[in-house]
Amino acid sequence: xxxxxxxxxxxxxxxxxxxQRQGEVVPAREIGDHYPIPRRLLAEVLKDLCNADLVASTRxxxxxxxxxxxxQELSLGEIVSALEGAPTVSSCxxxxxxxxxxxxxxxxxxxxxxxxxxxxxxxxxxMLTTSLASLAEPHKPYRSLASQTQxxxxxxxxxxxx
Amino acid sequence: xxxxxxxxxxxxxxxxxxxQRQGEVVPAREIGDHYPIPRRLLAEVLKDLCNADLVASTRxxxxxxxxxxxxQELSLGEIVSALEGAPTVSSCxxxxxxxxxxxxxxxxxxxxxxxxxxxxxxxxxxMLTTSLASLAEPHKPYRSLASQTQxxxxxxxxxxxx
DNA sequence: AATTATCGGCACTACTTGAGTGCGGATTGA
DNA sequence: TCAATCCGCACTCAAGTAGTGCCGATAATT
Ligand code: SF4
Ligand code: SF4
Numbered sequence: 001x002x003x004x005x006x007x008x009x010x011x012x013x014x015x016x017x018x019x020q021r022q023g024e025v026v027p028a029r030e031i032g033d034h035y036p037i038p039r040r041l042l043a044e045v046l047k048d049l050c051n052a053d054l055v056a057s058t059r060x061x062x063x064x065x066x067x068x069x070x071x072q073e074l075s076l077g078e079i080v081s082a083l084e085g086a087p088t089v090s091s092c093x094x095x096x097x098x099x100x101x102x103x104x105x106x107x108x109x110x111x112x113x114x115x116x117x118x119x120x121x122x123x124x125x126x127m128l129t130t131s132l133a134s135l136a137e138p139h140k141p142y143r144s145l146a147s148q149t150q151x152x153x154x155x156x157x158x159x160x161x162x
Numbered sequence: 163x164x165x166x167x168x169x170x171x172x173x174x175x176x177x178x179x180x181x182q183r184q185g186e187v188v189p190a191r192e193i194g195d196h197y198p199i200p201r202r203l204l205a206e207v208l209k210d211l212c213n214a215d216l217v218a219s220t221r222x223x224x225x226x227x228x229x230x231x232x233x234q235e236l237s238l239g240e241i242v243s244a245l246e247g248a249p250t251v252s253s254c255x256x257x258x259x260x261x262x263x264x265x266x267x268x269x270x271x272x273x274x275x276x277x278x279x280x281x282x283x284x285x286x287x288x289m290l291t292t293s294l295a296s297l298a299e300p301h302k303p304y305r306s307l308a309s310q311t312q313x314x315x316x317x318x319x320x321x322x323x324x
Numbered sequence: 325a326a327t328t329a330t331c332g333g334c335a336c337t338a339c340t341t342g343a344g345t346g347c348g349g350a351t352t353g354a
Numbered sequence: 355t356c357a358a359t360c361c362g363c364a365c366t367c368a369a370g371t372a373g374t375g376c377c378g379a380t381a382a383t384t
Contacts, residue, residue, distance in 0.1 A: 005372085063380080123288075200343085220351095
């Protein structure tokens with residue numbers, strides 16, 4: 001359905017949070033306290049972002065994560081790409097990586113491959129020109145609006161849905 | 163990973179084929195003969211397209227499928243929407259259908275929901291303004307945004323119909 | 325040095341979705 | 355009647371996603 005994974009969404013949320021404290025080192029704990037996101041998952045995502053060099057990590061007691069670039073220079077495309085790979089509209093890769101894994105039987109005569117690549121490029125282009133700042137900005141600066149809502153810690157009570 | 167399902171791709175292929183014989187009733191058999199697509203799956207997809215009133219089916223001996231509208235008036239958005247539901251970038255529905263199934267714990271304070279909806283709208287808009295005809299005939303330049311012409315770019319000449 | 329708060333890595337389970345398949349029945353033209 | 359076609363339901367198998375557990379490494383604080 002053309003949709004992002006939860007990982008990516010969590011990553012974006014975390015990054016917007018970091019963007020508000022740009023330069024500062026923020027522990028994952030704090031982000032987990034503000035948003036009802038499963039802690040471990042958040043940690044997992046932050047780790048991935050760190051491996052992609054979008055955030056820098058500091059270990060130890062006062063450790064945490066910090067944006068490695070200002071939010072204006074961080075594109076949505078980079079983030080998505082780091083968290084779930086570059087967008088692909090068609091199942092086959094876009095150009096020349098066709099022969100190996102993701103080859104499709106239809107490929108030699110596929111009438112829609114080229115057009116779909118163009119669509120993908122447009123989407124990709126759009127994401128590359130959308131900065132993290134423009135995601136975070138249109139919202140009012142909420143510093144501690146949610147810190148009260150669930151100060152008790154774990155919020156994982158409503159994950160199951162029988 | 164933000165990608166279409168194979169079903170949708172097969173549907174698009176089938177539709178481009180139908181577009182070439184616009185108005186004519188074409189049996190699924192013929193499409194299956196032209197493209198190495200699993201027959202049964204193709205039938206499934208065509209059935210879905212039929213239920214969505216994008217193609218009309220004729221039963222019986224000389225039966226088959228036909229486009230119900232000219233290819234110029236069939237948007238990619240409609241097709242995708244029919245085959246896998248309207249695109250959703252975020253896991254939560256876009257606006258007001260939030261309370262039921264697809265509610266997310268983060269939702270009340272989610273900083274990225276609104277921006278993601280905008281992204282989705284742009285993609286959606288793009289798909290709605292892309293006609294099936296422009297997919298089937300990649301020669302006509304539609305909106306020169308994709309300036310990322312790779313090495314091969316518009317080399318598309320394998321639509322030959324034997 | 326002990327403690328504590330943080331990141332890091334590995335591996336694991338449960339669930340959802342996607343791809344692909346089978347078969348018998350209903351329609352319609354020859 | 356016969357053959358070609360669409361129709362409907364249900365089913366298997368593989369892959370990906372969401373989420374979890376545990377323990378070790380690192381660094382500030384005491
Ligand atoms: S070749 Fe055509 S059908 Fe096969 S994956 Fe690429 S776009 Fe989809
Ligand atoms: S609320 Fe935010 S996190 Fe939850 S699904 Fe919607 S966009 Fe994603």
